[in-house]
Amino acid sequence: MTLRYALLALLTAQPMTGYDLAKAFHVSVGHVWHAPDSQIYPELKRMAADGVVEVESVTRGPSSTKLRYSITPAGSAAFSDWMAEPFEYPLERDPAHLRAAYFEWADPVAARAVLTKHIDHYSTLRAQWQGQLDAIRDRSHPTLRRRLETDQAHPAEAIVAFKEFTYEGFVERADHEIAWARRGLELVDRFAPAGVA
Numbered sequence: 001m002t003l004r005y006a007l008l009a010l011l012t013a014q015p016m017t018g019y020d021l022a023k024a025f026h027v028s029v030g031h032v033w034h035a036p037d038s039q040i041y042p043e044l045k046r047m048a049a050d051g052v053v054e055v056e057s058v059t060r061g062p063s064s065t066k067l068r069y070s071i072t073p074a075g076s077a078a079f080s081d082w083m084a085e086p087f088e089y090p091l092e093r094d095p096a097h098l099r100a101a102y103f104e105w106a107d108p109v110a111a112r113a114v115l116t117k118h119i120d121h122y123s124t125l126r127a128q129w130q131g132q133l134d135a136i137r138d139r140s141h142p143t144l145r146r147r148l149e150t151d152q153a154h155p156a157e158a159i160v161a162f163k164e165f166t167y168e169g170f171v172e173r174a175d176h177e178i179a180w181a182r183r184g185l186e187l188v189d190r191f192a193p194a195g196v197a
Helices: 002-011 018-027 037-049 073-084 095-100 108-137 142-150 156-191
Strands: 053-060 064-071
Touching: 002 018, 002 037, 002 053, 002 064, 002 073, 018 037, 018 064, 018 142, 037 053, 037 064, 064 073, 095 108, 108 156, 142 156
Parallel strands: none
Antiparallel strands: 053 064
C-alpha cells in the first residue's frame, strides 16, 4: 500500500497524466520507494476505483486522449491519515553484511569482489542522491519547483528543508556503507593467507 501514498504525495502538488506521474515518480519519490511502471499503472486504476483520485480524459494531439489523475478530498484525507500512522520497520535482509560476517570462509578474492561491488553500488547511489540534494537546494528539481508553485498550505522553507533532510540522510548512509566496505577490504588483506593477493 505504500506505493499508493507515494503516488498521492506527488498528486498533492498538481494533477498529472499517468505518464507524467510515472516520470515524476522515478525522479523523486522513486529514490525513497522503488516501483516499476508495471506496478504504478495498476495502482492508479485501484486508486480511482477507491475514490482517492479522479480521472479525466484530456486531449492529446488531434486524434487521441490521455488520462489525467488528480487527488480527491478523500485522497487528501487518506494521505494525511497515512502520514499520522506509526509504521513498522521491515526486518533486515542484507546479503552484503550477511556475507561479511563469515568472510573467514571466503576466498580473499571473492571477499574483495563483494566489498568492491558494495562500494561501487553505494558510490552510484551517492552520486544520484547528491544530485537530487543539489537540485533541491538550488530549487531546480522539477517536482519540487511544481510543489513550491502550487502548495499554498505549507511554508516553502519547510517543503525544501524536509526534502533536504531526507536526501542528506541518504548521502550519509552511502558514505557510511562505503567507509564500512573499505574497512572490510583492510580486514580481508589483514587476514588473507600469506601469498594470496
